Amino acid sequence: MSTPALHAWLFCAIASVPLALLAWLIGSGMHRVLRLSHAAAGYWIGVWTLAWLPAALALLVLALPAPWQPASDAWPTATLPLPTALTVEPGPAASHWDLLADNWPLAITAVYLGGFGWSLWRWGRSALGLRRLRRASSSLYSERLPGAQCKAQVRRLARSGITLRVTQQPTSPFALRWPRPTILLPAALLQALDDRSLYLVLRHEAAHLARHDPQRATAMRVIQTLLWFNPFLHRIAGRVQAAAELACDAAALAPASIQARRGYAEAYLAALRLSAGQGLAASASAFSGRDPGGHRLRLSQMLQGDRRRRLHPLLGFALGAAALASGSALALVQARSLAPVPPAPVAQAAALPASPSTPAPAAPHFGYPVAQPRVTSPFGNTRPPYVRPHRGLDFAARRGTPVLAPADGIVSTATTQYPGGAQYGSVVVLDHGNGWQSLYAHLDSFDVHTGQTLRAGTRIGRAGRTGKVTGAHLHLEILHSGKRIDPAPLLH
Numbered sequence: 001m002s003t004p005a006l007h008a009w010l011f012c013a014i015a016s017v018p019l020a021l022l023a024w025l026i027g028s029g030m031h032r033v034l035r036l037s038h039a040a041a042g043y044w045i046g047v048w049t050l051a052w053l054p055a056a057l058a059l060l061v062l063a064l065p066a067p068w069q070p071a072s073d074a075w076p077t078a079t080l081p082l083p084t085a086l087t088v089e090p091g092p093a094a095s096h097w098d099l100l101a102d103n104w105p106l107a108i109t110a111v112y113l114g115g116f117g118w119s120l121w122r123w124g125r126s127a128l129g130l131r132r133l134r135r136a137s138s139s140l141y142s143e144r145l146p147g148a149q150c151k152a153q154v155r156r157l158a159r160s161g162i163t164l165r166v167t168q169q170p171t172s173p174f175a176l177r178w179p180r181p182t183i184l185l186p187a188a189l190l191q192a193l194d195d196r197s198l199y200l201v202l203r204h205e206a207a208h209l210a211r212h213d214p215q216r217a218t219a220m221r222v223i224q225t226l227l228w229f230n231p232f233l234h235r236i237a238g239r240v241q242a243a244a245e246l247a248c249d250a251a252a253l254a255p256a257s258i259q260a261r262r263g264y265a266e267a268y269l270a271a272l273r274l275s276a277g278q279g280l281a282a283s284a285s286a287f288s289g290r291d292p293g294g295h296r297l298r299l300s301q302m303l304q305g306d307r308r309r310r311l312h313p314l315l316g317f318a319l320g321a322a323a324l325a326s327g328s329a330l331a332l333v334q335a336r337s338l339a340p341v342p343p344a345p346v347a348q349a350a351a352l353p354a355s356p357s358t359p360a361p362a363a364p365h366f367g368y369p370v371a372q373p374r375v376t377s378p379f380g381n382t383r384p385p386y387v388r389p390h391r392g393l394d395f396a397a398r399r400g401t402p403v404l405a406p407a408d409g410i411v412s413t414a415t416t417q418y419p420g421g422a423q424y425g426s427v428v429v430l431d432h433g434n435g436w437q438s439l440y441a442h443l444d445s446f447d448v449h450t451g452q453t454l455r456a457g458t459r460i461g462r463a464g465r466t467g468k469v470t471g472a473h474l475h476l477e478i479l480h481s482g483k484r485i486d487p488a489p490l491l492h
Helices: 003-034 041-063 096-102 104-135 148-159 187-192 195-210 213-226 231-253 258-275 279-284 292-304 313-338
Strands: 163-167 174-176 182-186 375-377 393-396 402-404 409-415 426-433 436-446 459-463 473-480 483-485
Touching: 003 041, 003 104, 003 231, 041 213, 041 231, 041 313, 104 163, 104 182, 104 213, 148 163, 148 195, 163 187, 174 195, 174 213, 182 187, 182 195, 187 258, 195 213, 195 231, 195 258, 213 231, 231 258, 231 292, 258 292, 409 436, 409 459, 426 459
Parallel strands: 163 182
Antiparallel strands: 174 182, 375 393, 393 473, 402 459, 409 426, 426 436, 436 459, 436 473, 473 483
């Protein structure tokens, strides 16, 4: 991954944290105002998507060609040849603070990769534990079922391609989708439940498979592993899971008598007691959880039903459209804040050397290429003991300092491999017309392309320490008709 792409990814990933907080606050507020059902899983999936989608869209927009940057062959190119590369002094030695400032993206990347690896390891450990649990289980035979309702439900599930297995581990019932649809029941719970209660438990787990909840949970886990540092995204995901559980409870109990509801609630409490302290199995179980408030809400709706408003399809469509529009707008704002400033077209000046019979044209009005200019190495010969010609001007600039175009011009080249000058590192050359050129070396990155027309003050890149240097700085050369001249008198 290139340095600009790495910076863009870090910015977009970090930006997902305030976006997730905003989505959480707005989603929770609208849920209270509209008095929506707690089982509205689709609503919370939309809120969860809005929490991370703008950052992903911004990264996608940055990866696509910008609409304000046409292909380079659509722009006129300068006619002056590129300046010949010269020997460049290494520049000032880097201090400890400079090294820290230069390497902060690497430090953040290391922290991110460490957290990502830990999150991925935990996910893999959980998946491996579930796989072992399933492989250690045995098939459920009809004679082990407590009554006719359960046996009839098992036959219906078998016709749908769903298998039932029994495990000796003290866990609660849960459904798996891979490698094939499976409902796992603990042997202790199988012995403790009566026919009607076990029948409702099977209906609950079958509802998860019918709603594709295992696939949805896996897709969400992928995003949350990539954005492991975002606490609000994980919190919204918890609401999605809680809503899915409530929806499956409602599917299992529709319709059901008050006695059946009480039996189902007792089965739920029995499953909670059975899975208490079993971290891996309980975390994967769809019939249990660790949120006391969620337990109370589920028990209340098991016994009394859901009295809150269901999300109307039209309202859901309107909210989804508004969320998508808002997310797209936020993504564009993020992308434009990272993208280079759009160039303003100017008339191309003639790039011809001055004629001997006519006076040389006046130099353009050159501004400083950095906001806080401090010269560390002037034009001319370097100081003893190593006296060498220095045909440019060095400015102190930490890595990432914006480098600005000092005058209007056209980009002659923007490259990481300057012809005959590997010691230059990443280079941008501007043609200002009438034989004037400027060269910027050791850039960390550049935001322009060959043939692009620029206004004075447009950001052309960021200072760095590429090429033959000992510390980050900006090397500037100004040429007229191919001859290097001292930039200092020309800068204002």
